[in-house]
Amino acid sequence: MDRIPPAPGGSDTADVAIVGYGPVGQFLGLSLGRAGYRVAVVERQARAYPLPRAVHFDDEVGRILQGVGLAPDTLPEVVAPYDDFYEWRAADGTALLRLDWRGPGPSGWNVSNFFHQPGLELLLHGKVSNLSNVSVHHGWQATGHREDPDAVELLLESAEGARTTLRARWVIGADGANSIVRSWIDPPMSDLGYFHDWLVVDLASCGADAHRHFTPPAWQLCDPARPTTLVPGGPGRRRFEFMCLEHETPAALAAQDNVWALLAPWGITPENSAVERSAVYTFQARWCDRWRRGRLLLAGDAAHLMPPFAGQGMGSGLRDATNLAWKLDLVLSGRAAPELLDTYGAERAEHVRHFIASSMELGSVICLTDPRAAEQRDRRMQEALRAGTEQPPRPLPVLGPGLHREDPGGGTLSIQATVEDGYRTGLFDDVVGTGGVLLLSSEAEPDPRTRAVLDGLGMRAVRLGDRPAEGAVADTTNAYRAWLSELDATAVLIRPDHYVYGTASTPADLPGLVRDFASALSPAPRPVSPE
Numbered sequence: 001m002d003r004i005p006p007a008p009g010g011s012d013t014a015d016v017a018i019v020g021y022g023p024v025g026q027f028l029g030l031s032l033g034r035a036g037y038r039v040a041v042v043e044r045q046a047r048a049y050p051l052p053r054a055v056h057f058d059d060e061v062g063r064i065l066q067g068v069g070l071a072p073d074t075l076p077e078v079v080a081p082y083d084d085f086y087e088w089r090a091a092d093g094t095a096l097l098r099l100d101w102r103g104p105g106p107s108g109w110n111v112s113n114f115f116h117q118p119g120l121e122l123l124l125h126g127k128v129s130n131l132s133n134v135s136v137h138h139g140w141q142a143t144g145h146r147e148d149p150d151a152v153e154l155l156l157e158s159a160e161g162a163r164t165t166l167r168a169r170w171v172i173g174a175d176g177a178n179s180i181v182r183s184w185i186d187p188p189m190s191d192l193g194y195f196h197d198w199l200v201v202d203l204a205s206c207g208a209d210a211h212r213h214f215t216p217p218a219w220q221l222c223d224p225a226r227p228t229t230l231v232p233g234g235p236g237r238r239r240f241e242f243m244c245l246e247h248e249t250p251a252a253l254a255a256q257d258n259v260w261a262l263l264a265p266w267g268i269t270p271e272n273s274a275v276e277r278s279a280v281y282t283f284q285a286r287w288c289d290r291w292r293r294g295r296l297l298l299a300g301d302a303a304h305l306m307p308p309f310a311g312q313g314m315g316s317g318l319r320d321a322t323n324l325a326w327k328l329d330l331v332l333s334g335r336a337a338p339e340l341l342d343t344y345g346a347e348r349a350e351h352v353r354h355f356i357a358s359s360m361e362l363g364s365v366i367c368l369t370d371p372r373a374a375e376q377r378d379r380r381m382q383e384a385l386r387a388g389t390e391q392p393p394r395p396l397p398v399l400g401p402g403l404h405r406e407d408p409g410g411g412t413l414s415i416q417a418t419v420e421d422g423y424r425t426g427l428f429d430d431v432v433g434t435g436g437v438l439l440l441s442s443e444a445e446p447d448p449r450t451r452a453v454l455d456g457l458g459m460r461a462v463r464l465g466d467r468p469a470e471g472a473v474a475d476t477t478n479a480y481r482a483w484l485s486e487l488d489a490t491a492v493l494i495r496p497d498h499y500v501y502g503t504a505s506t507p508a509d510l511p512g513l514v515r516d517f518a519s520a521l522s523p524a525p526r527p528v529s530p531e
């Protein structure tokens with residue numbers, strides 16, 4: 001048997017092996033590679049998958065992409081920021097629900113963005129390819145593993161039947177809904193018992209006549225005779241989704257003639273439009289209750305699946321990757337014990353549960369096929385919309401218990417607003433940098449010991465002021481002042497993944513805040529626990 005060299009030079013043990021090279025595997029490879037680790041990625045597909053899957057991400061994901069040099073506003077070929085309502089309509093066209101997807105959100109980017117996934121993957125791959133310490137092996141499937149106290153040996157098989165092994169200190173399964181790494185971990189699953197087959201049709205272009213239907217560009221037709229989704233698919237592209245009805249089989253639904261028959265009422269024909277992909281998916285709502293066993297970890301669809309109606313599938317995976325890459329760096333560098341990685345699943349599972357629940361709620365609106373039930377739903381929702389008593393949007397989710405305090409800010413997402421440092425005005429991460437920060441109001445000043453602890457953590461202290469100064473940025477829109485006042489805080493400790501560790505209500509609370517964070521990382525490296 002051969003060995004795949006994890007990276008040129010060095011020992012034959014990679015620091016991290018990633019199984020699966022979709023956006024989540026790519027993002028992990030990029031982040032850990034940039035942190036200097038030897039990363040080996042194995043992907044069963046022989047080459048990059050050229051067709052769209054996810055088409056939507058939110059402002060938080062915009063910030064995550066900004067952090068790796070792929071800010072949404074620099075990708076006009078790939079990302080189309082959305083600036084309209086996301087509407088839900090009855091069969092007769094009257095509105096049932098209007099979700100406000102206009103303008104920028106708290107992370108500084110549009111709350112809604114539609115994109116072309118193959119284009120994004122190409123950009124991520126371009127960045128990964130620049131790293132000599134990350135190797136990507138297409139056409140290799142992980143088929144087995146053996147774990148010892150120091151590493152995991154992955155057994156790999158190529159499509160041609162060649163076999164090899166790969167040793168890595170940590171293995172991440174970013175290998176999608178049918179994850180083999182998940183089968184090795186064999187975690188208990190929470191399953192909300194939601195199974196609906198939908199035909200997803202992606203159009204690379206569509207006839208001019210169809211465009212009159214795209215107002216707003218993203219909407220749902222809650223017609224019990226054929227629940228249908230119309231959303232953009234990135235610049236110049238469209239996606240339709242058609243629910244499989246009880247009397248239909250997925251194969252009949254997906255037949256090419258049937259695809260065109262379903263598109264015809266929308267003015268879309270083979271003569272004026274190009275179908276890029278059509279496939280039936282079973283929308284599901286489930287997540288793992290455990291995301292780590294020993295040296296094996298899960299991320300993305302391998303750890304959770306949700307209906308697409310909130311457009312949060314890929315974004316949830318990139319949030320996993322951001323949380324995990326940061327914590328794995330701490331563990332690999334000996335700055336934290338492996339047990340820190342147990343906070344990863346605990347935090348992310350609770351967070352993703354929120355999006356699964358809101359996607360389910362939206363799904364339960366559209367998936368009704370009983371005309372009487374649909375009529376009752378329509379009446380109830382139209383009345384609520386008229387009276388302005390429809391359910392308000394859920395607040396942003398909070399991380400589950402983990403590496404944060406249980407104070408008003410702990411586990412919540414920090415904001416990203418415009419600041420000025422005397423040289424430039426821009427979004428906080430572009431001006432100040434990434435990597436975690438202690439954000440201070442003008443009256444808070446960390447003592448030298450607190451500063452030393454922060455330095456040791458590779459974090460900086462940044463004060464907010466009226467004008468830029470040494471160690472201070474101007475809060476040009478007053479967004480940070482408002483945020484601190486909402487949190488009743490004089491300082492906020494923001495983790496590198498943009499979530500809040502905790503807040504200090506008075507300057508006297510500052511040293512304790514920073515000290516608690518440092519000790520929560522438990523710096524003494526210990527042997528990895530088997531479970």
Ligand SMILES: O=C(O)CCc1cccc(O)c1
Binds near residue numbers: 055056229231309313
């Ligand atoms: O990108 C995704 O995860 C799905 C895209 C999407 C967005 C909104 C509604 C919908 O049915 C699908």
